[in-house]
Amino acid sequence: MLPNWYHNMLACHACTLRATCSGVVGGDGPTPATYMLIGEAPGAEEDKSVIPFTGRAGSELDYFLSLAVIERSEVFVTNSARCFPPSSRHPRTPKPNEVATCRQWLLKELEWVQPKVVILLGAIAINNMLPGTKLTQHGVPYWQEGIAYVPMYHP
Numbered sequence: 001m002l003p004n005w006y007h008n009m010l011a012c013h014a015c016t017l018r019a020t021c022s023g024v025v026g027g028d029g030p031t032p033a034t035y036m037l038i039g040e041a042p043g044a045e046e047d048k049s050v051i052p053f054t055g056r057a058g059s060e061l062d063y064f065l066s067l068a069v070i071e072r073s074e075v076f077v078t079n080s081a082r083c084f085p086p087s088s089r090h091p092r093t094p095k096p097n098e099v100a101t102c103r104q105w106l107l108k109e110l111e112w113v114q115p116k117v118v119i120l121l122g123a124i125a126i127n128n129m130l131p132g133t134k135l136t137q138h139g140v141p142y143w144q145e146g147i148a149y150v151p152m153y154h155p
């Protein structure tokens with residue numbers, strides 16, 4: 001069953017992105033889950049399906065998860081921003097204020113999912129969860145409150 005705050009998240013209008021996107025794309029996957037994966041923001045495909053990582057980036061993600069022998073169904077997948085940033089020709093990345101406004105929902109998801117490993121896909125997710133950390137290498141975990149945060153490239 002979805003917690004009450006999840007319904008509030010789906011109704012969120014805290015930033016201007018909600019005015020132009022089709023719907024809020026909430027995190028998706030089992031709870032609790034060992035693995036949680038945080039991306040950037042929904043793309044045009046995810047804006048239609050309202051499920052994170054269902055477009056081309058999702059296919060890439062599934063491929064890389066299969067190399068690590070991790071089933072997508074074992075992973076809770078979410079984003080730093082939950083609404084599709086409008087694009088004219090190229091998708092744009094979410095702005096710092098959009099990510100900051102959406103962080104409240106990400107923190108609630110983290111608490112809900114209780115992950116042991118959080119995979120951070122790309123600079124937006126890395127800066128969101130490991131602010132001020134000088135990265136030495138992708139793939140090397142940073143430990144915070146017993147959780148391994150693993151910076152990775154965005155697919």
Ligand code: URA
Nearest residue numbers: 039040041052053057
């Ligand atoms: N789709 C998502 O849901 N997130 C990304 O970061 C990219 C594509």
